[in-house]
Amino acid sequence: MIEIENLSYQIAGHPILSDVSLRLEKGGLVALVGPNGAGKSTLLSLVARLVPLQSGSISIDGLQIGKTADDVLARQLAILPQDLSVASRLTVRDLVGFGRYPYHKGRPRAEDRDRVDAVIGQFELTAIADRQLENLSGGQRQRAFVAMAFAQDTEYLLLDEPLNNLDISASRALMTLLRDLVTAQGRTVVIVVHDINYAAAYADRIIALKQGVVVADGTPREIVNSALLREVFQTGAEVAVVGGRPVVLV
Amino acid sequence: MAGPGLRVRLFLLAGLLALCCAAYLSLGVRGDWGFILAFRGQKLAALLLVGFAVSWATVIFQTITGNRILTPSVMGFDALYLLLLTGLVWAIGARTYQGLPPQGMMVANVVWMCGASLLLFRVVLRAGEGDMMRLILTGVVLAVLFHSLTAYFRRVIDPNEYAVVQAASFARFSNVDTGLLAVATGFCLAAGAAVWRMRYRLDVLPLGPVLSTSLGEPPHKAQWQVLLLVSVLVSVSTALVGPVAFFGILVTSLTYLIIPSARHGDLLPAAALIASIILVGGQTVMERLLDLSTPLSVVVEFLGGLIFLFLLLRSLR
Incomplete structure (x- = not known):
């Protein structure tokens, strides 16, 4: 389990995350959504120990980030960056x-x-x-x-906006692949994703952030509705239910 | 992969280097072979050490900065060494300086250099992270600053005292300081062993900061160690033959061209071989065939400078 407690982070006095506490159980595909600048990528970077913690704590299966050796964590948690050029x-x-x-x-x-x-x-x-x-x-x-x-055979896999620059066929193929890692291989996948429809279609749990605070957290059917879009994204899109799952009419 | 395999290429390079060494030692020998071999052997050893130090310093520096254009010399590492040396002569006087054992002075210079460069380049690398142009500009500005400060010290010290520093201020492959061979070899062996032990970690770093952290090798850890090793290696080569601006880039460009591998276990030996071939082969041609009409440093810097310009212009496109 990934346990995030009272996590706050600021850049040059400007708060990016404010007192975020979350528990991510093993198994399942979790999608972090939210408008630009909501702190999704920062949250992912903190969990992946890419940036040092400022306040609060994060532990991965009981291993405290910042206190655990790098190679031990490398066998627990993997992250893929947004920019995949080598x-x-x-x-x-x-x-x-x-x-x-x-x-x-x-x-x-x-x-x-x-x-x-x-x-x-x-x-x-x-x-x-x-x-x-x-x-x-x-x-x-x-x-x-x-x-x-x-x-890398880690329990947890984090991906920062993996659908950027992919066409619809590649995006669907990737999400199906991640879904399969969770369902068939029992891994835990956390992704930051912009398109809420992809989150609703493939994720088990969606966590919505706005201005560094968690504003909604639940299954796609529980939280994806027009009220969420209005509150979090400030847009008046309708949400229909197709085949038992919510779809945002863009 | 086209052409001969990796092992074959390395063996070919090693064979070529052996040929160059044999030619350097044996061409145009007149008189007492024993004396001449011992005399040339020392110079040969110095050239090999310089080839090793410059090539390894450049390869590992390019790996941690994630680019193939910058070299320690472009970023002002050898300018810093000269500044420290000149500053020292200014502070304690040439007579005292010359009275001290040269080997001891070299050790002191290397330690000085490590401290100063860690302090400076840590800041520079941090500031320019991910921004190539800013990194180059900062390096060039620093190099100019070091040169100007050195020039300032030159003016304030006595001209006779300055003669001590002067010899160290220009690249000279024909007139190597062989008195420092033992100390230089020691430093090269120690730094070389440390780099060789790091070679797998260096392979991970080009994947970028995110992936290398994910694999358990956060880049900031390796950066400290590499900067320290680069400082030692640059100090050795600068103490032996003076500053060489574009030799490193000539060597690494050839290495990446000849060796189709991203593994440091392949790149490092190849770079050392290529650097030594250029120095020993080039020096043989210049000394024995062209009677020293053109200094090797001029040719090497000219070619290296051209490659630097070419790579820089290509990266800006």
């Missing part, structure tokens, strides 16, 4: 291989190689395993990075 010339297999780094520290053993092969097969990347990342489409590259994070 400077060096890596093949898909190289990239997925990095997912095993927290276990072998640079000297892969036979079991690490087997794990990488298995993950490449599982993510249907075998055909492009030896191609360089820069020669792949956006969707393929995204898939390769998720495969890397999956090979």
Whole structure:
């Protein structure tokens, strides 16, 4: 379980998060939504220890962030950034291989190689395993990075706006993949997402933030309605229920 | 991957370097072989040390700054070394300076240099994070500042005292300071061993700050260590042959071109071999065939400078 307690964060005196407390149980796909500047990405960065804590505390399965060794946390929690460009010339297999780094520290053993092969097969990347990342489409590259994070064998996987720059087919494929990681593999996935329809269609739980405060928290059917859109996003869109799930009519 | 495999390429480079060394030692020997081999052997060892120090410093510096254009010298590392040296001579006087054991002075200079560069470049790297142009500008401004301060010290110290510093202020591959070989070798071995132990961690860093943190290697940790090692390596090469501005970029550009791998376990040995081939091979041609009509440093800096300009213009497009 990820436990966030009384988390506050400010940049140059300007509050980004104010006294946020959340408990994220194991299993499930959690979507963080909210308008630009609501503090979603900051919250994710704090949980992923990308920026140091200012006040409050975060623990991951009892391991306190800021007090736990980096390599221990690397086996508990993985994060994928928004910008998936990599400077060096890596093949898909190289990239997925990095997912095993927290276990072998640079000297892969036979079991690490087997794990990488298995993950490449599982993510249907075998055909492009030896191609360089820069020669792949956006969707393929995204898939390769998720495969890397999956090979890291962490309980928790965080993704910061993974749907940016993906077309509808790649977006749906990625969300289906993440859904499968949760349902079939029992992983816990937390994503920051802009399109509330994707959150409503794929997430088990949606947490809405506004001006650094949690304003709504529940299943898509509980919280996605026109009142939420008015309050959080300040827009008057209608919400219809199609096939038992809420859909925002944009 | 086109062409010969990685191992083959490394072996070819090693073979080429062995040929260059043999040519450097044996071409045009007249008279007592024993004396000449010992004499040239020392200079050869110094050239190899410089090749090693400059190439490794540049590769690891480019890895932590996440770019392939900047080098420690462009960012003013060797200018800082000269400033510290000149400042020291100004403070204690040339006579005292020369009276001190040169090996001891080198150790002191290296320690000085590590402290000063950690202080300065930590701030600079932090400020310019993710912003290439700001990083380059800050580095260039710092380098100019160090040069001007050095020039200031030069004017205030006695011209006779300045002669002590002068020899250290220009790149000179023909006139290597061989008296410092033992200390320089010690530093190179220690720094080299530390870099080699870090090689897998260095492989992770180009994935960017988010992914390397996710994999348990937060970049700020490695940055400290790399800056320290770069300071030691730059001090060694500057003490032996003086400042070399664009040699590092010439070496790393060739390395990335020849070695189709992102692993530091491949890049580091290749870079050291390529740097040594350029220095030893180039020096053989200049000394033995062209009778020192053109200093090697001029050729190396010219080619390296061209590559720097090319890379810079390409990155701005």
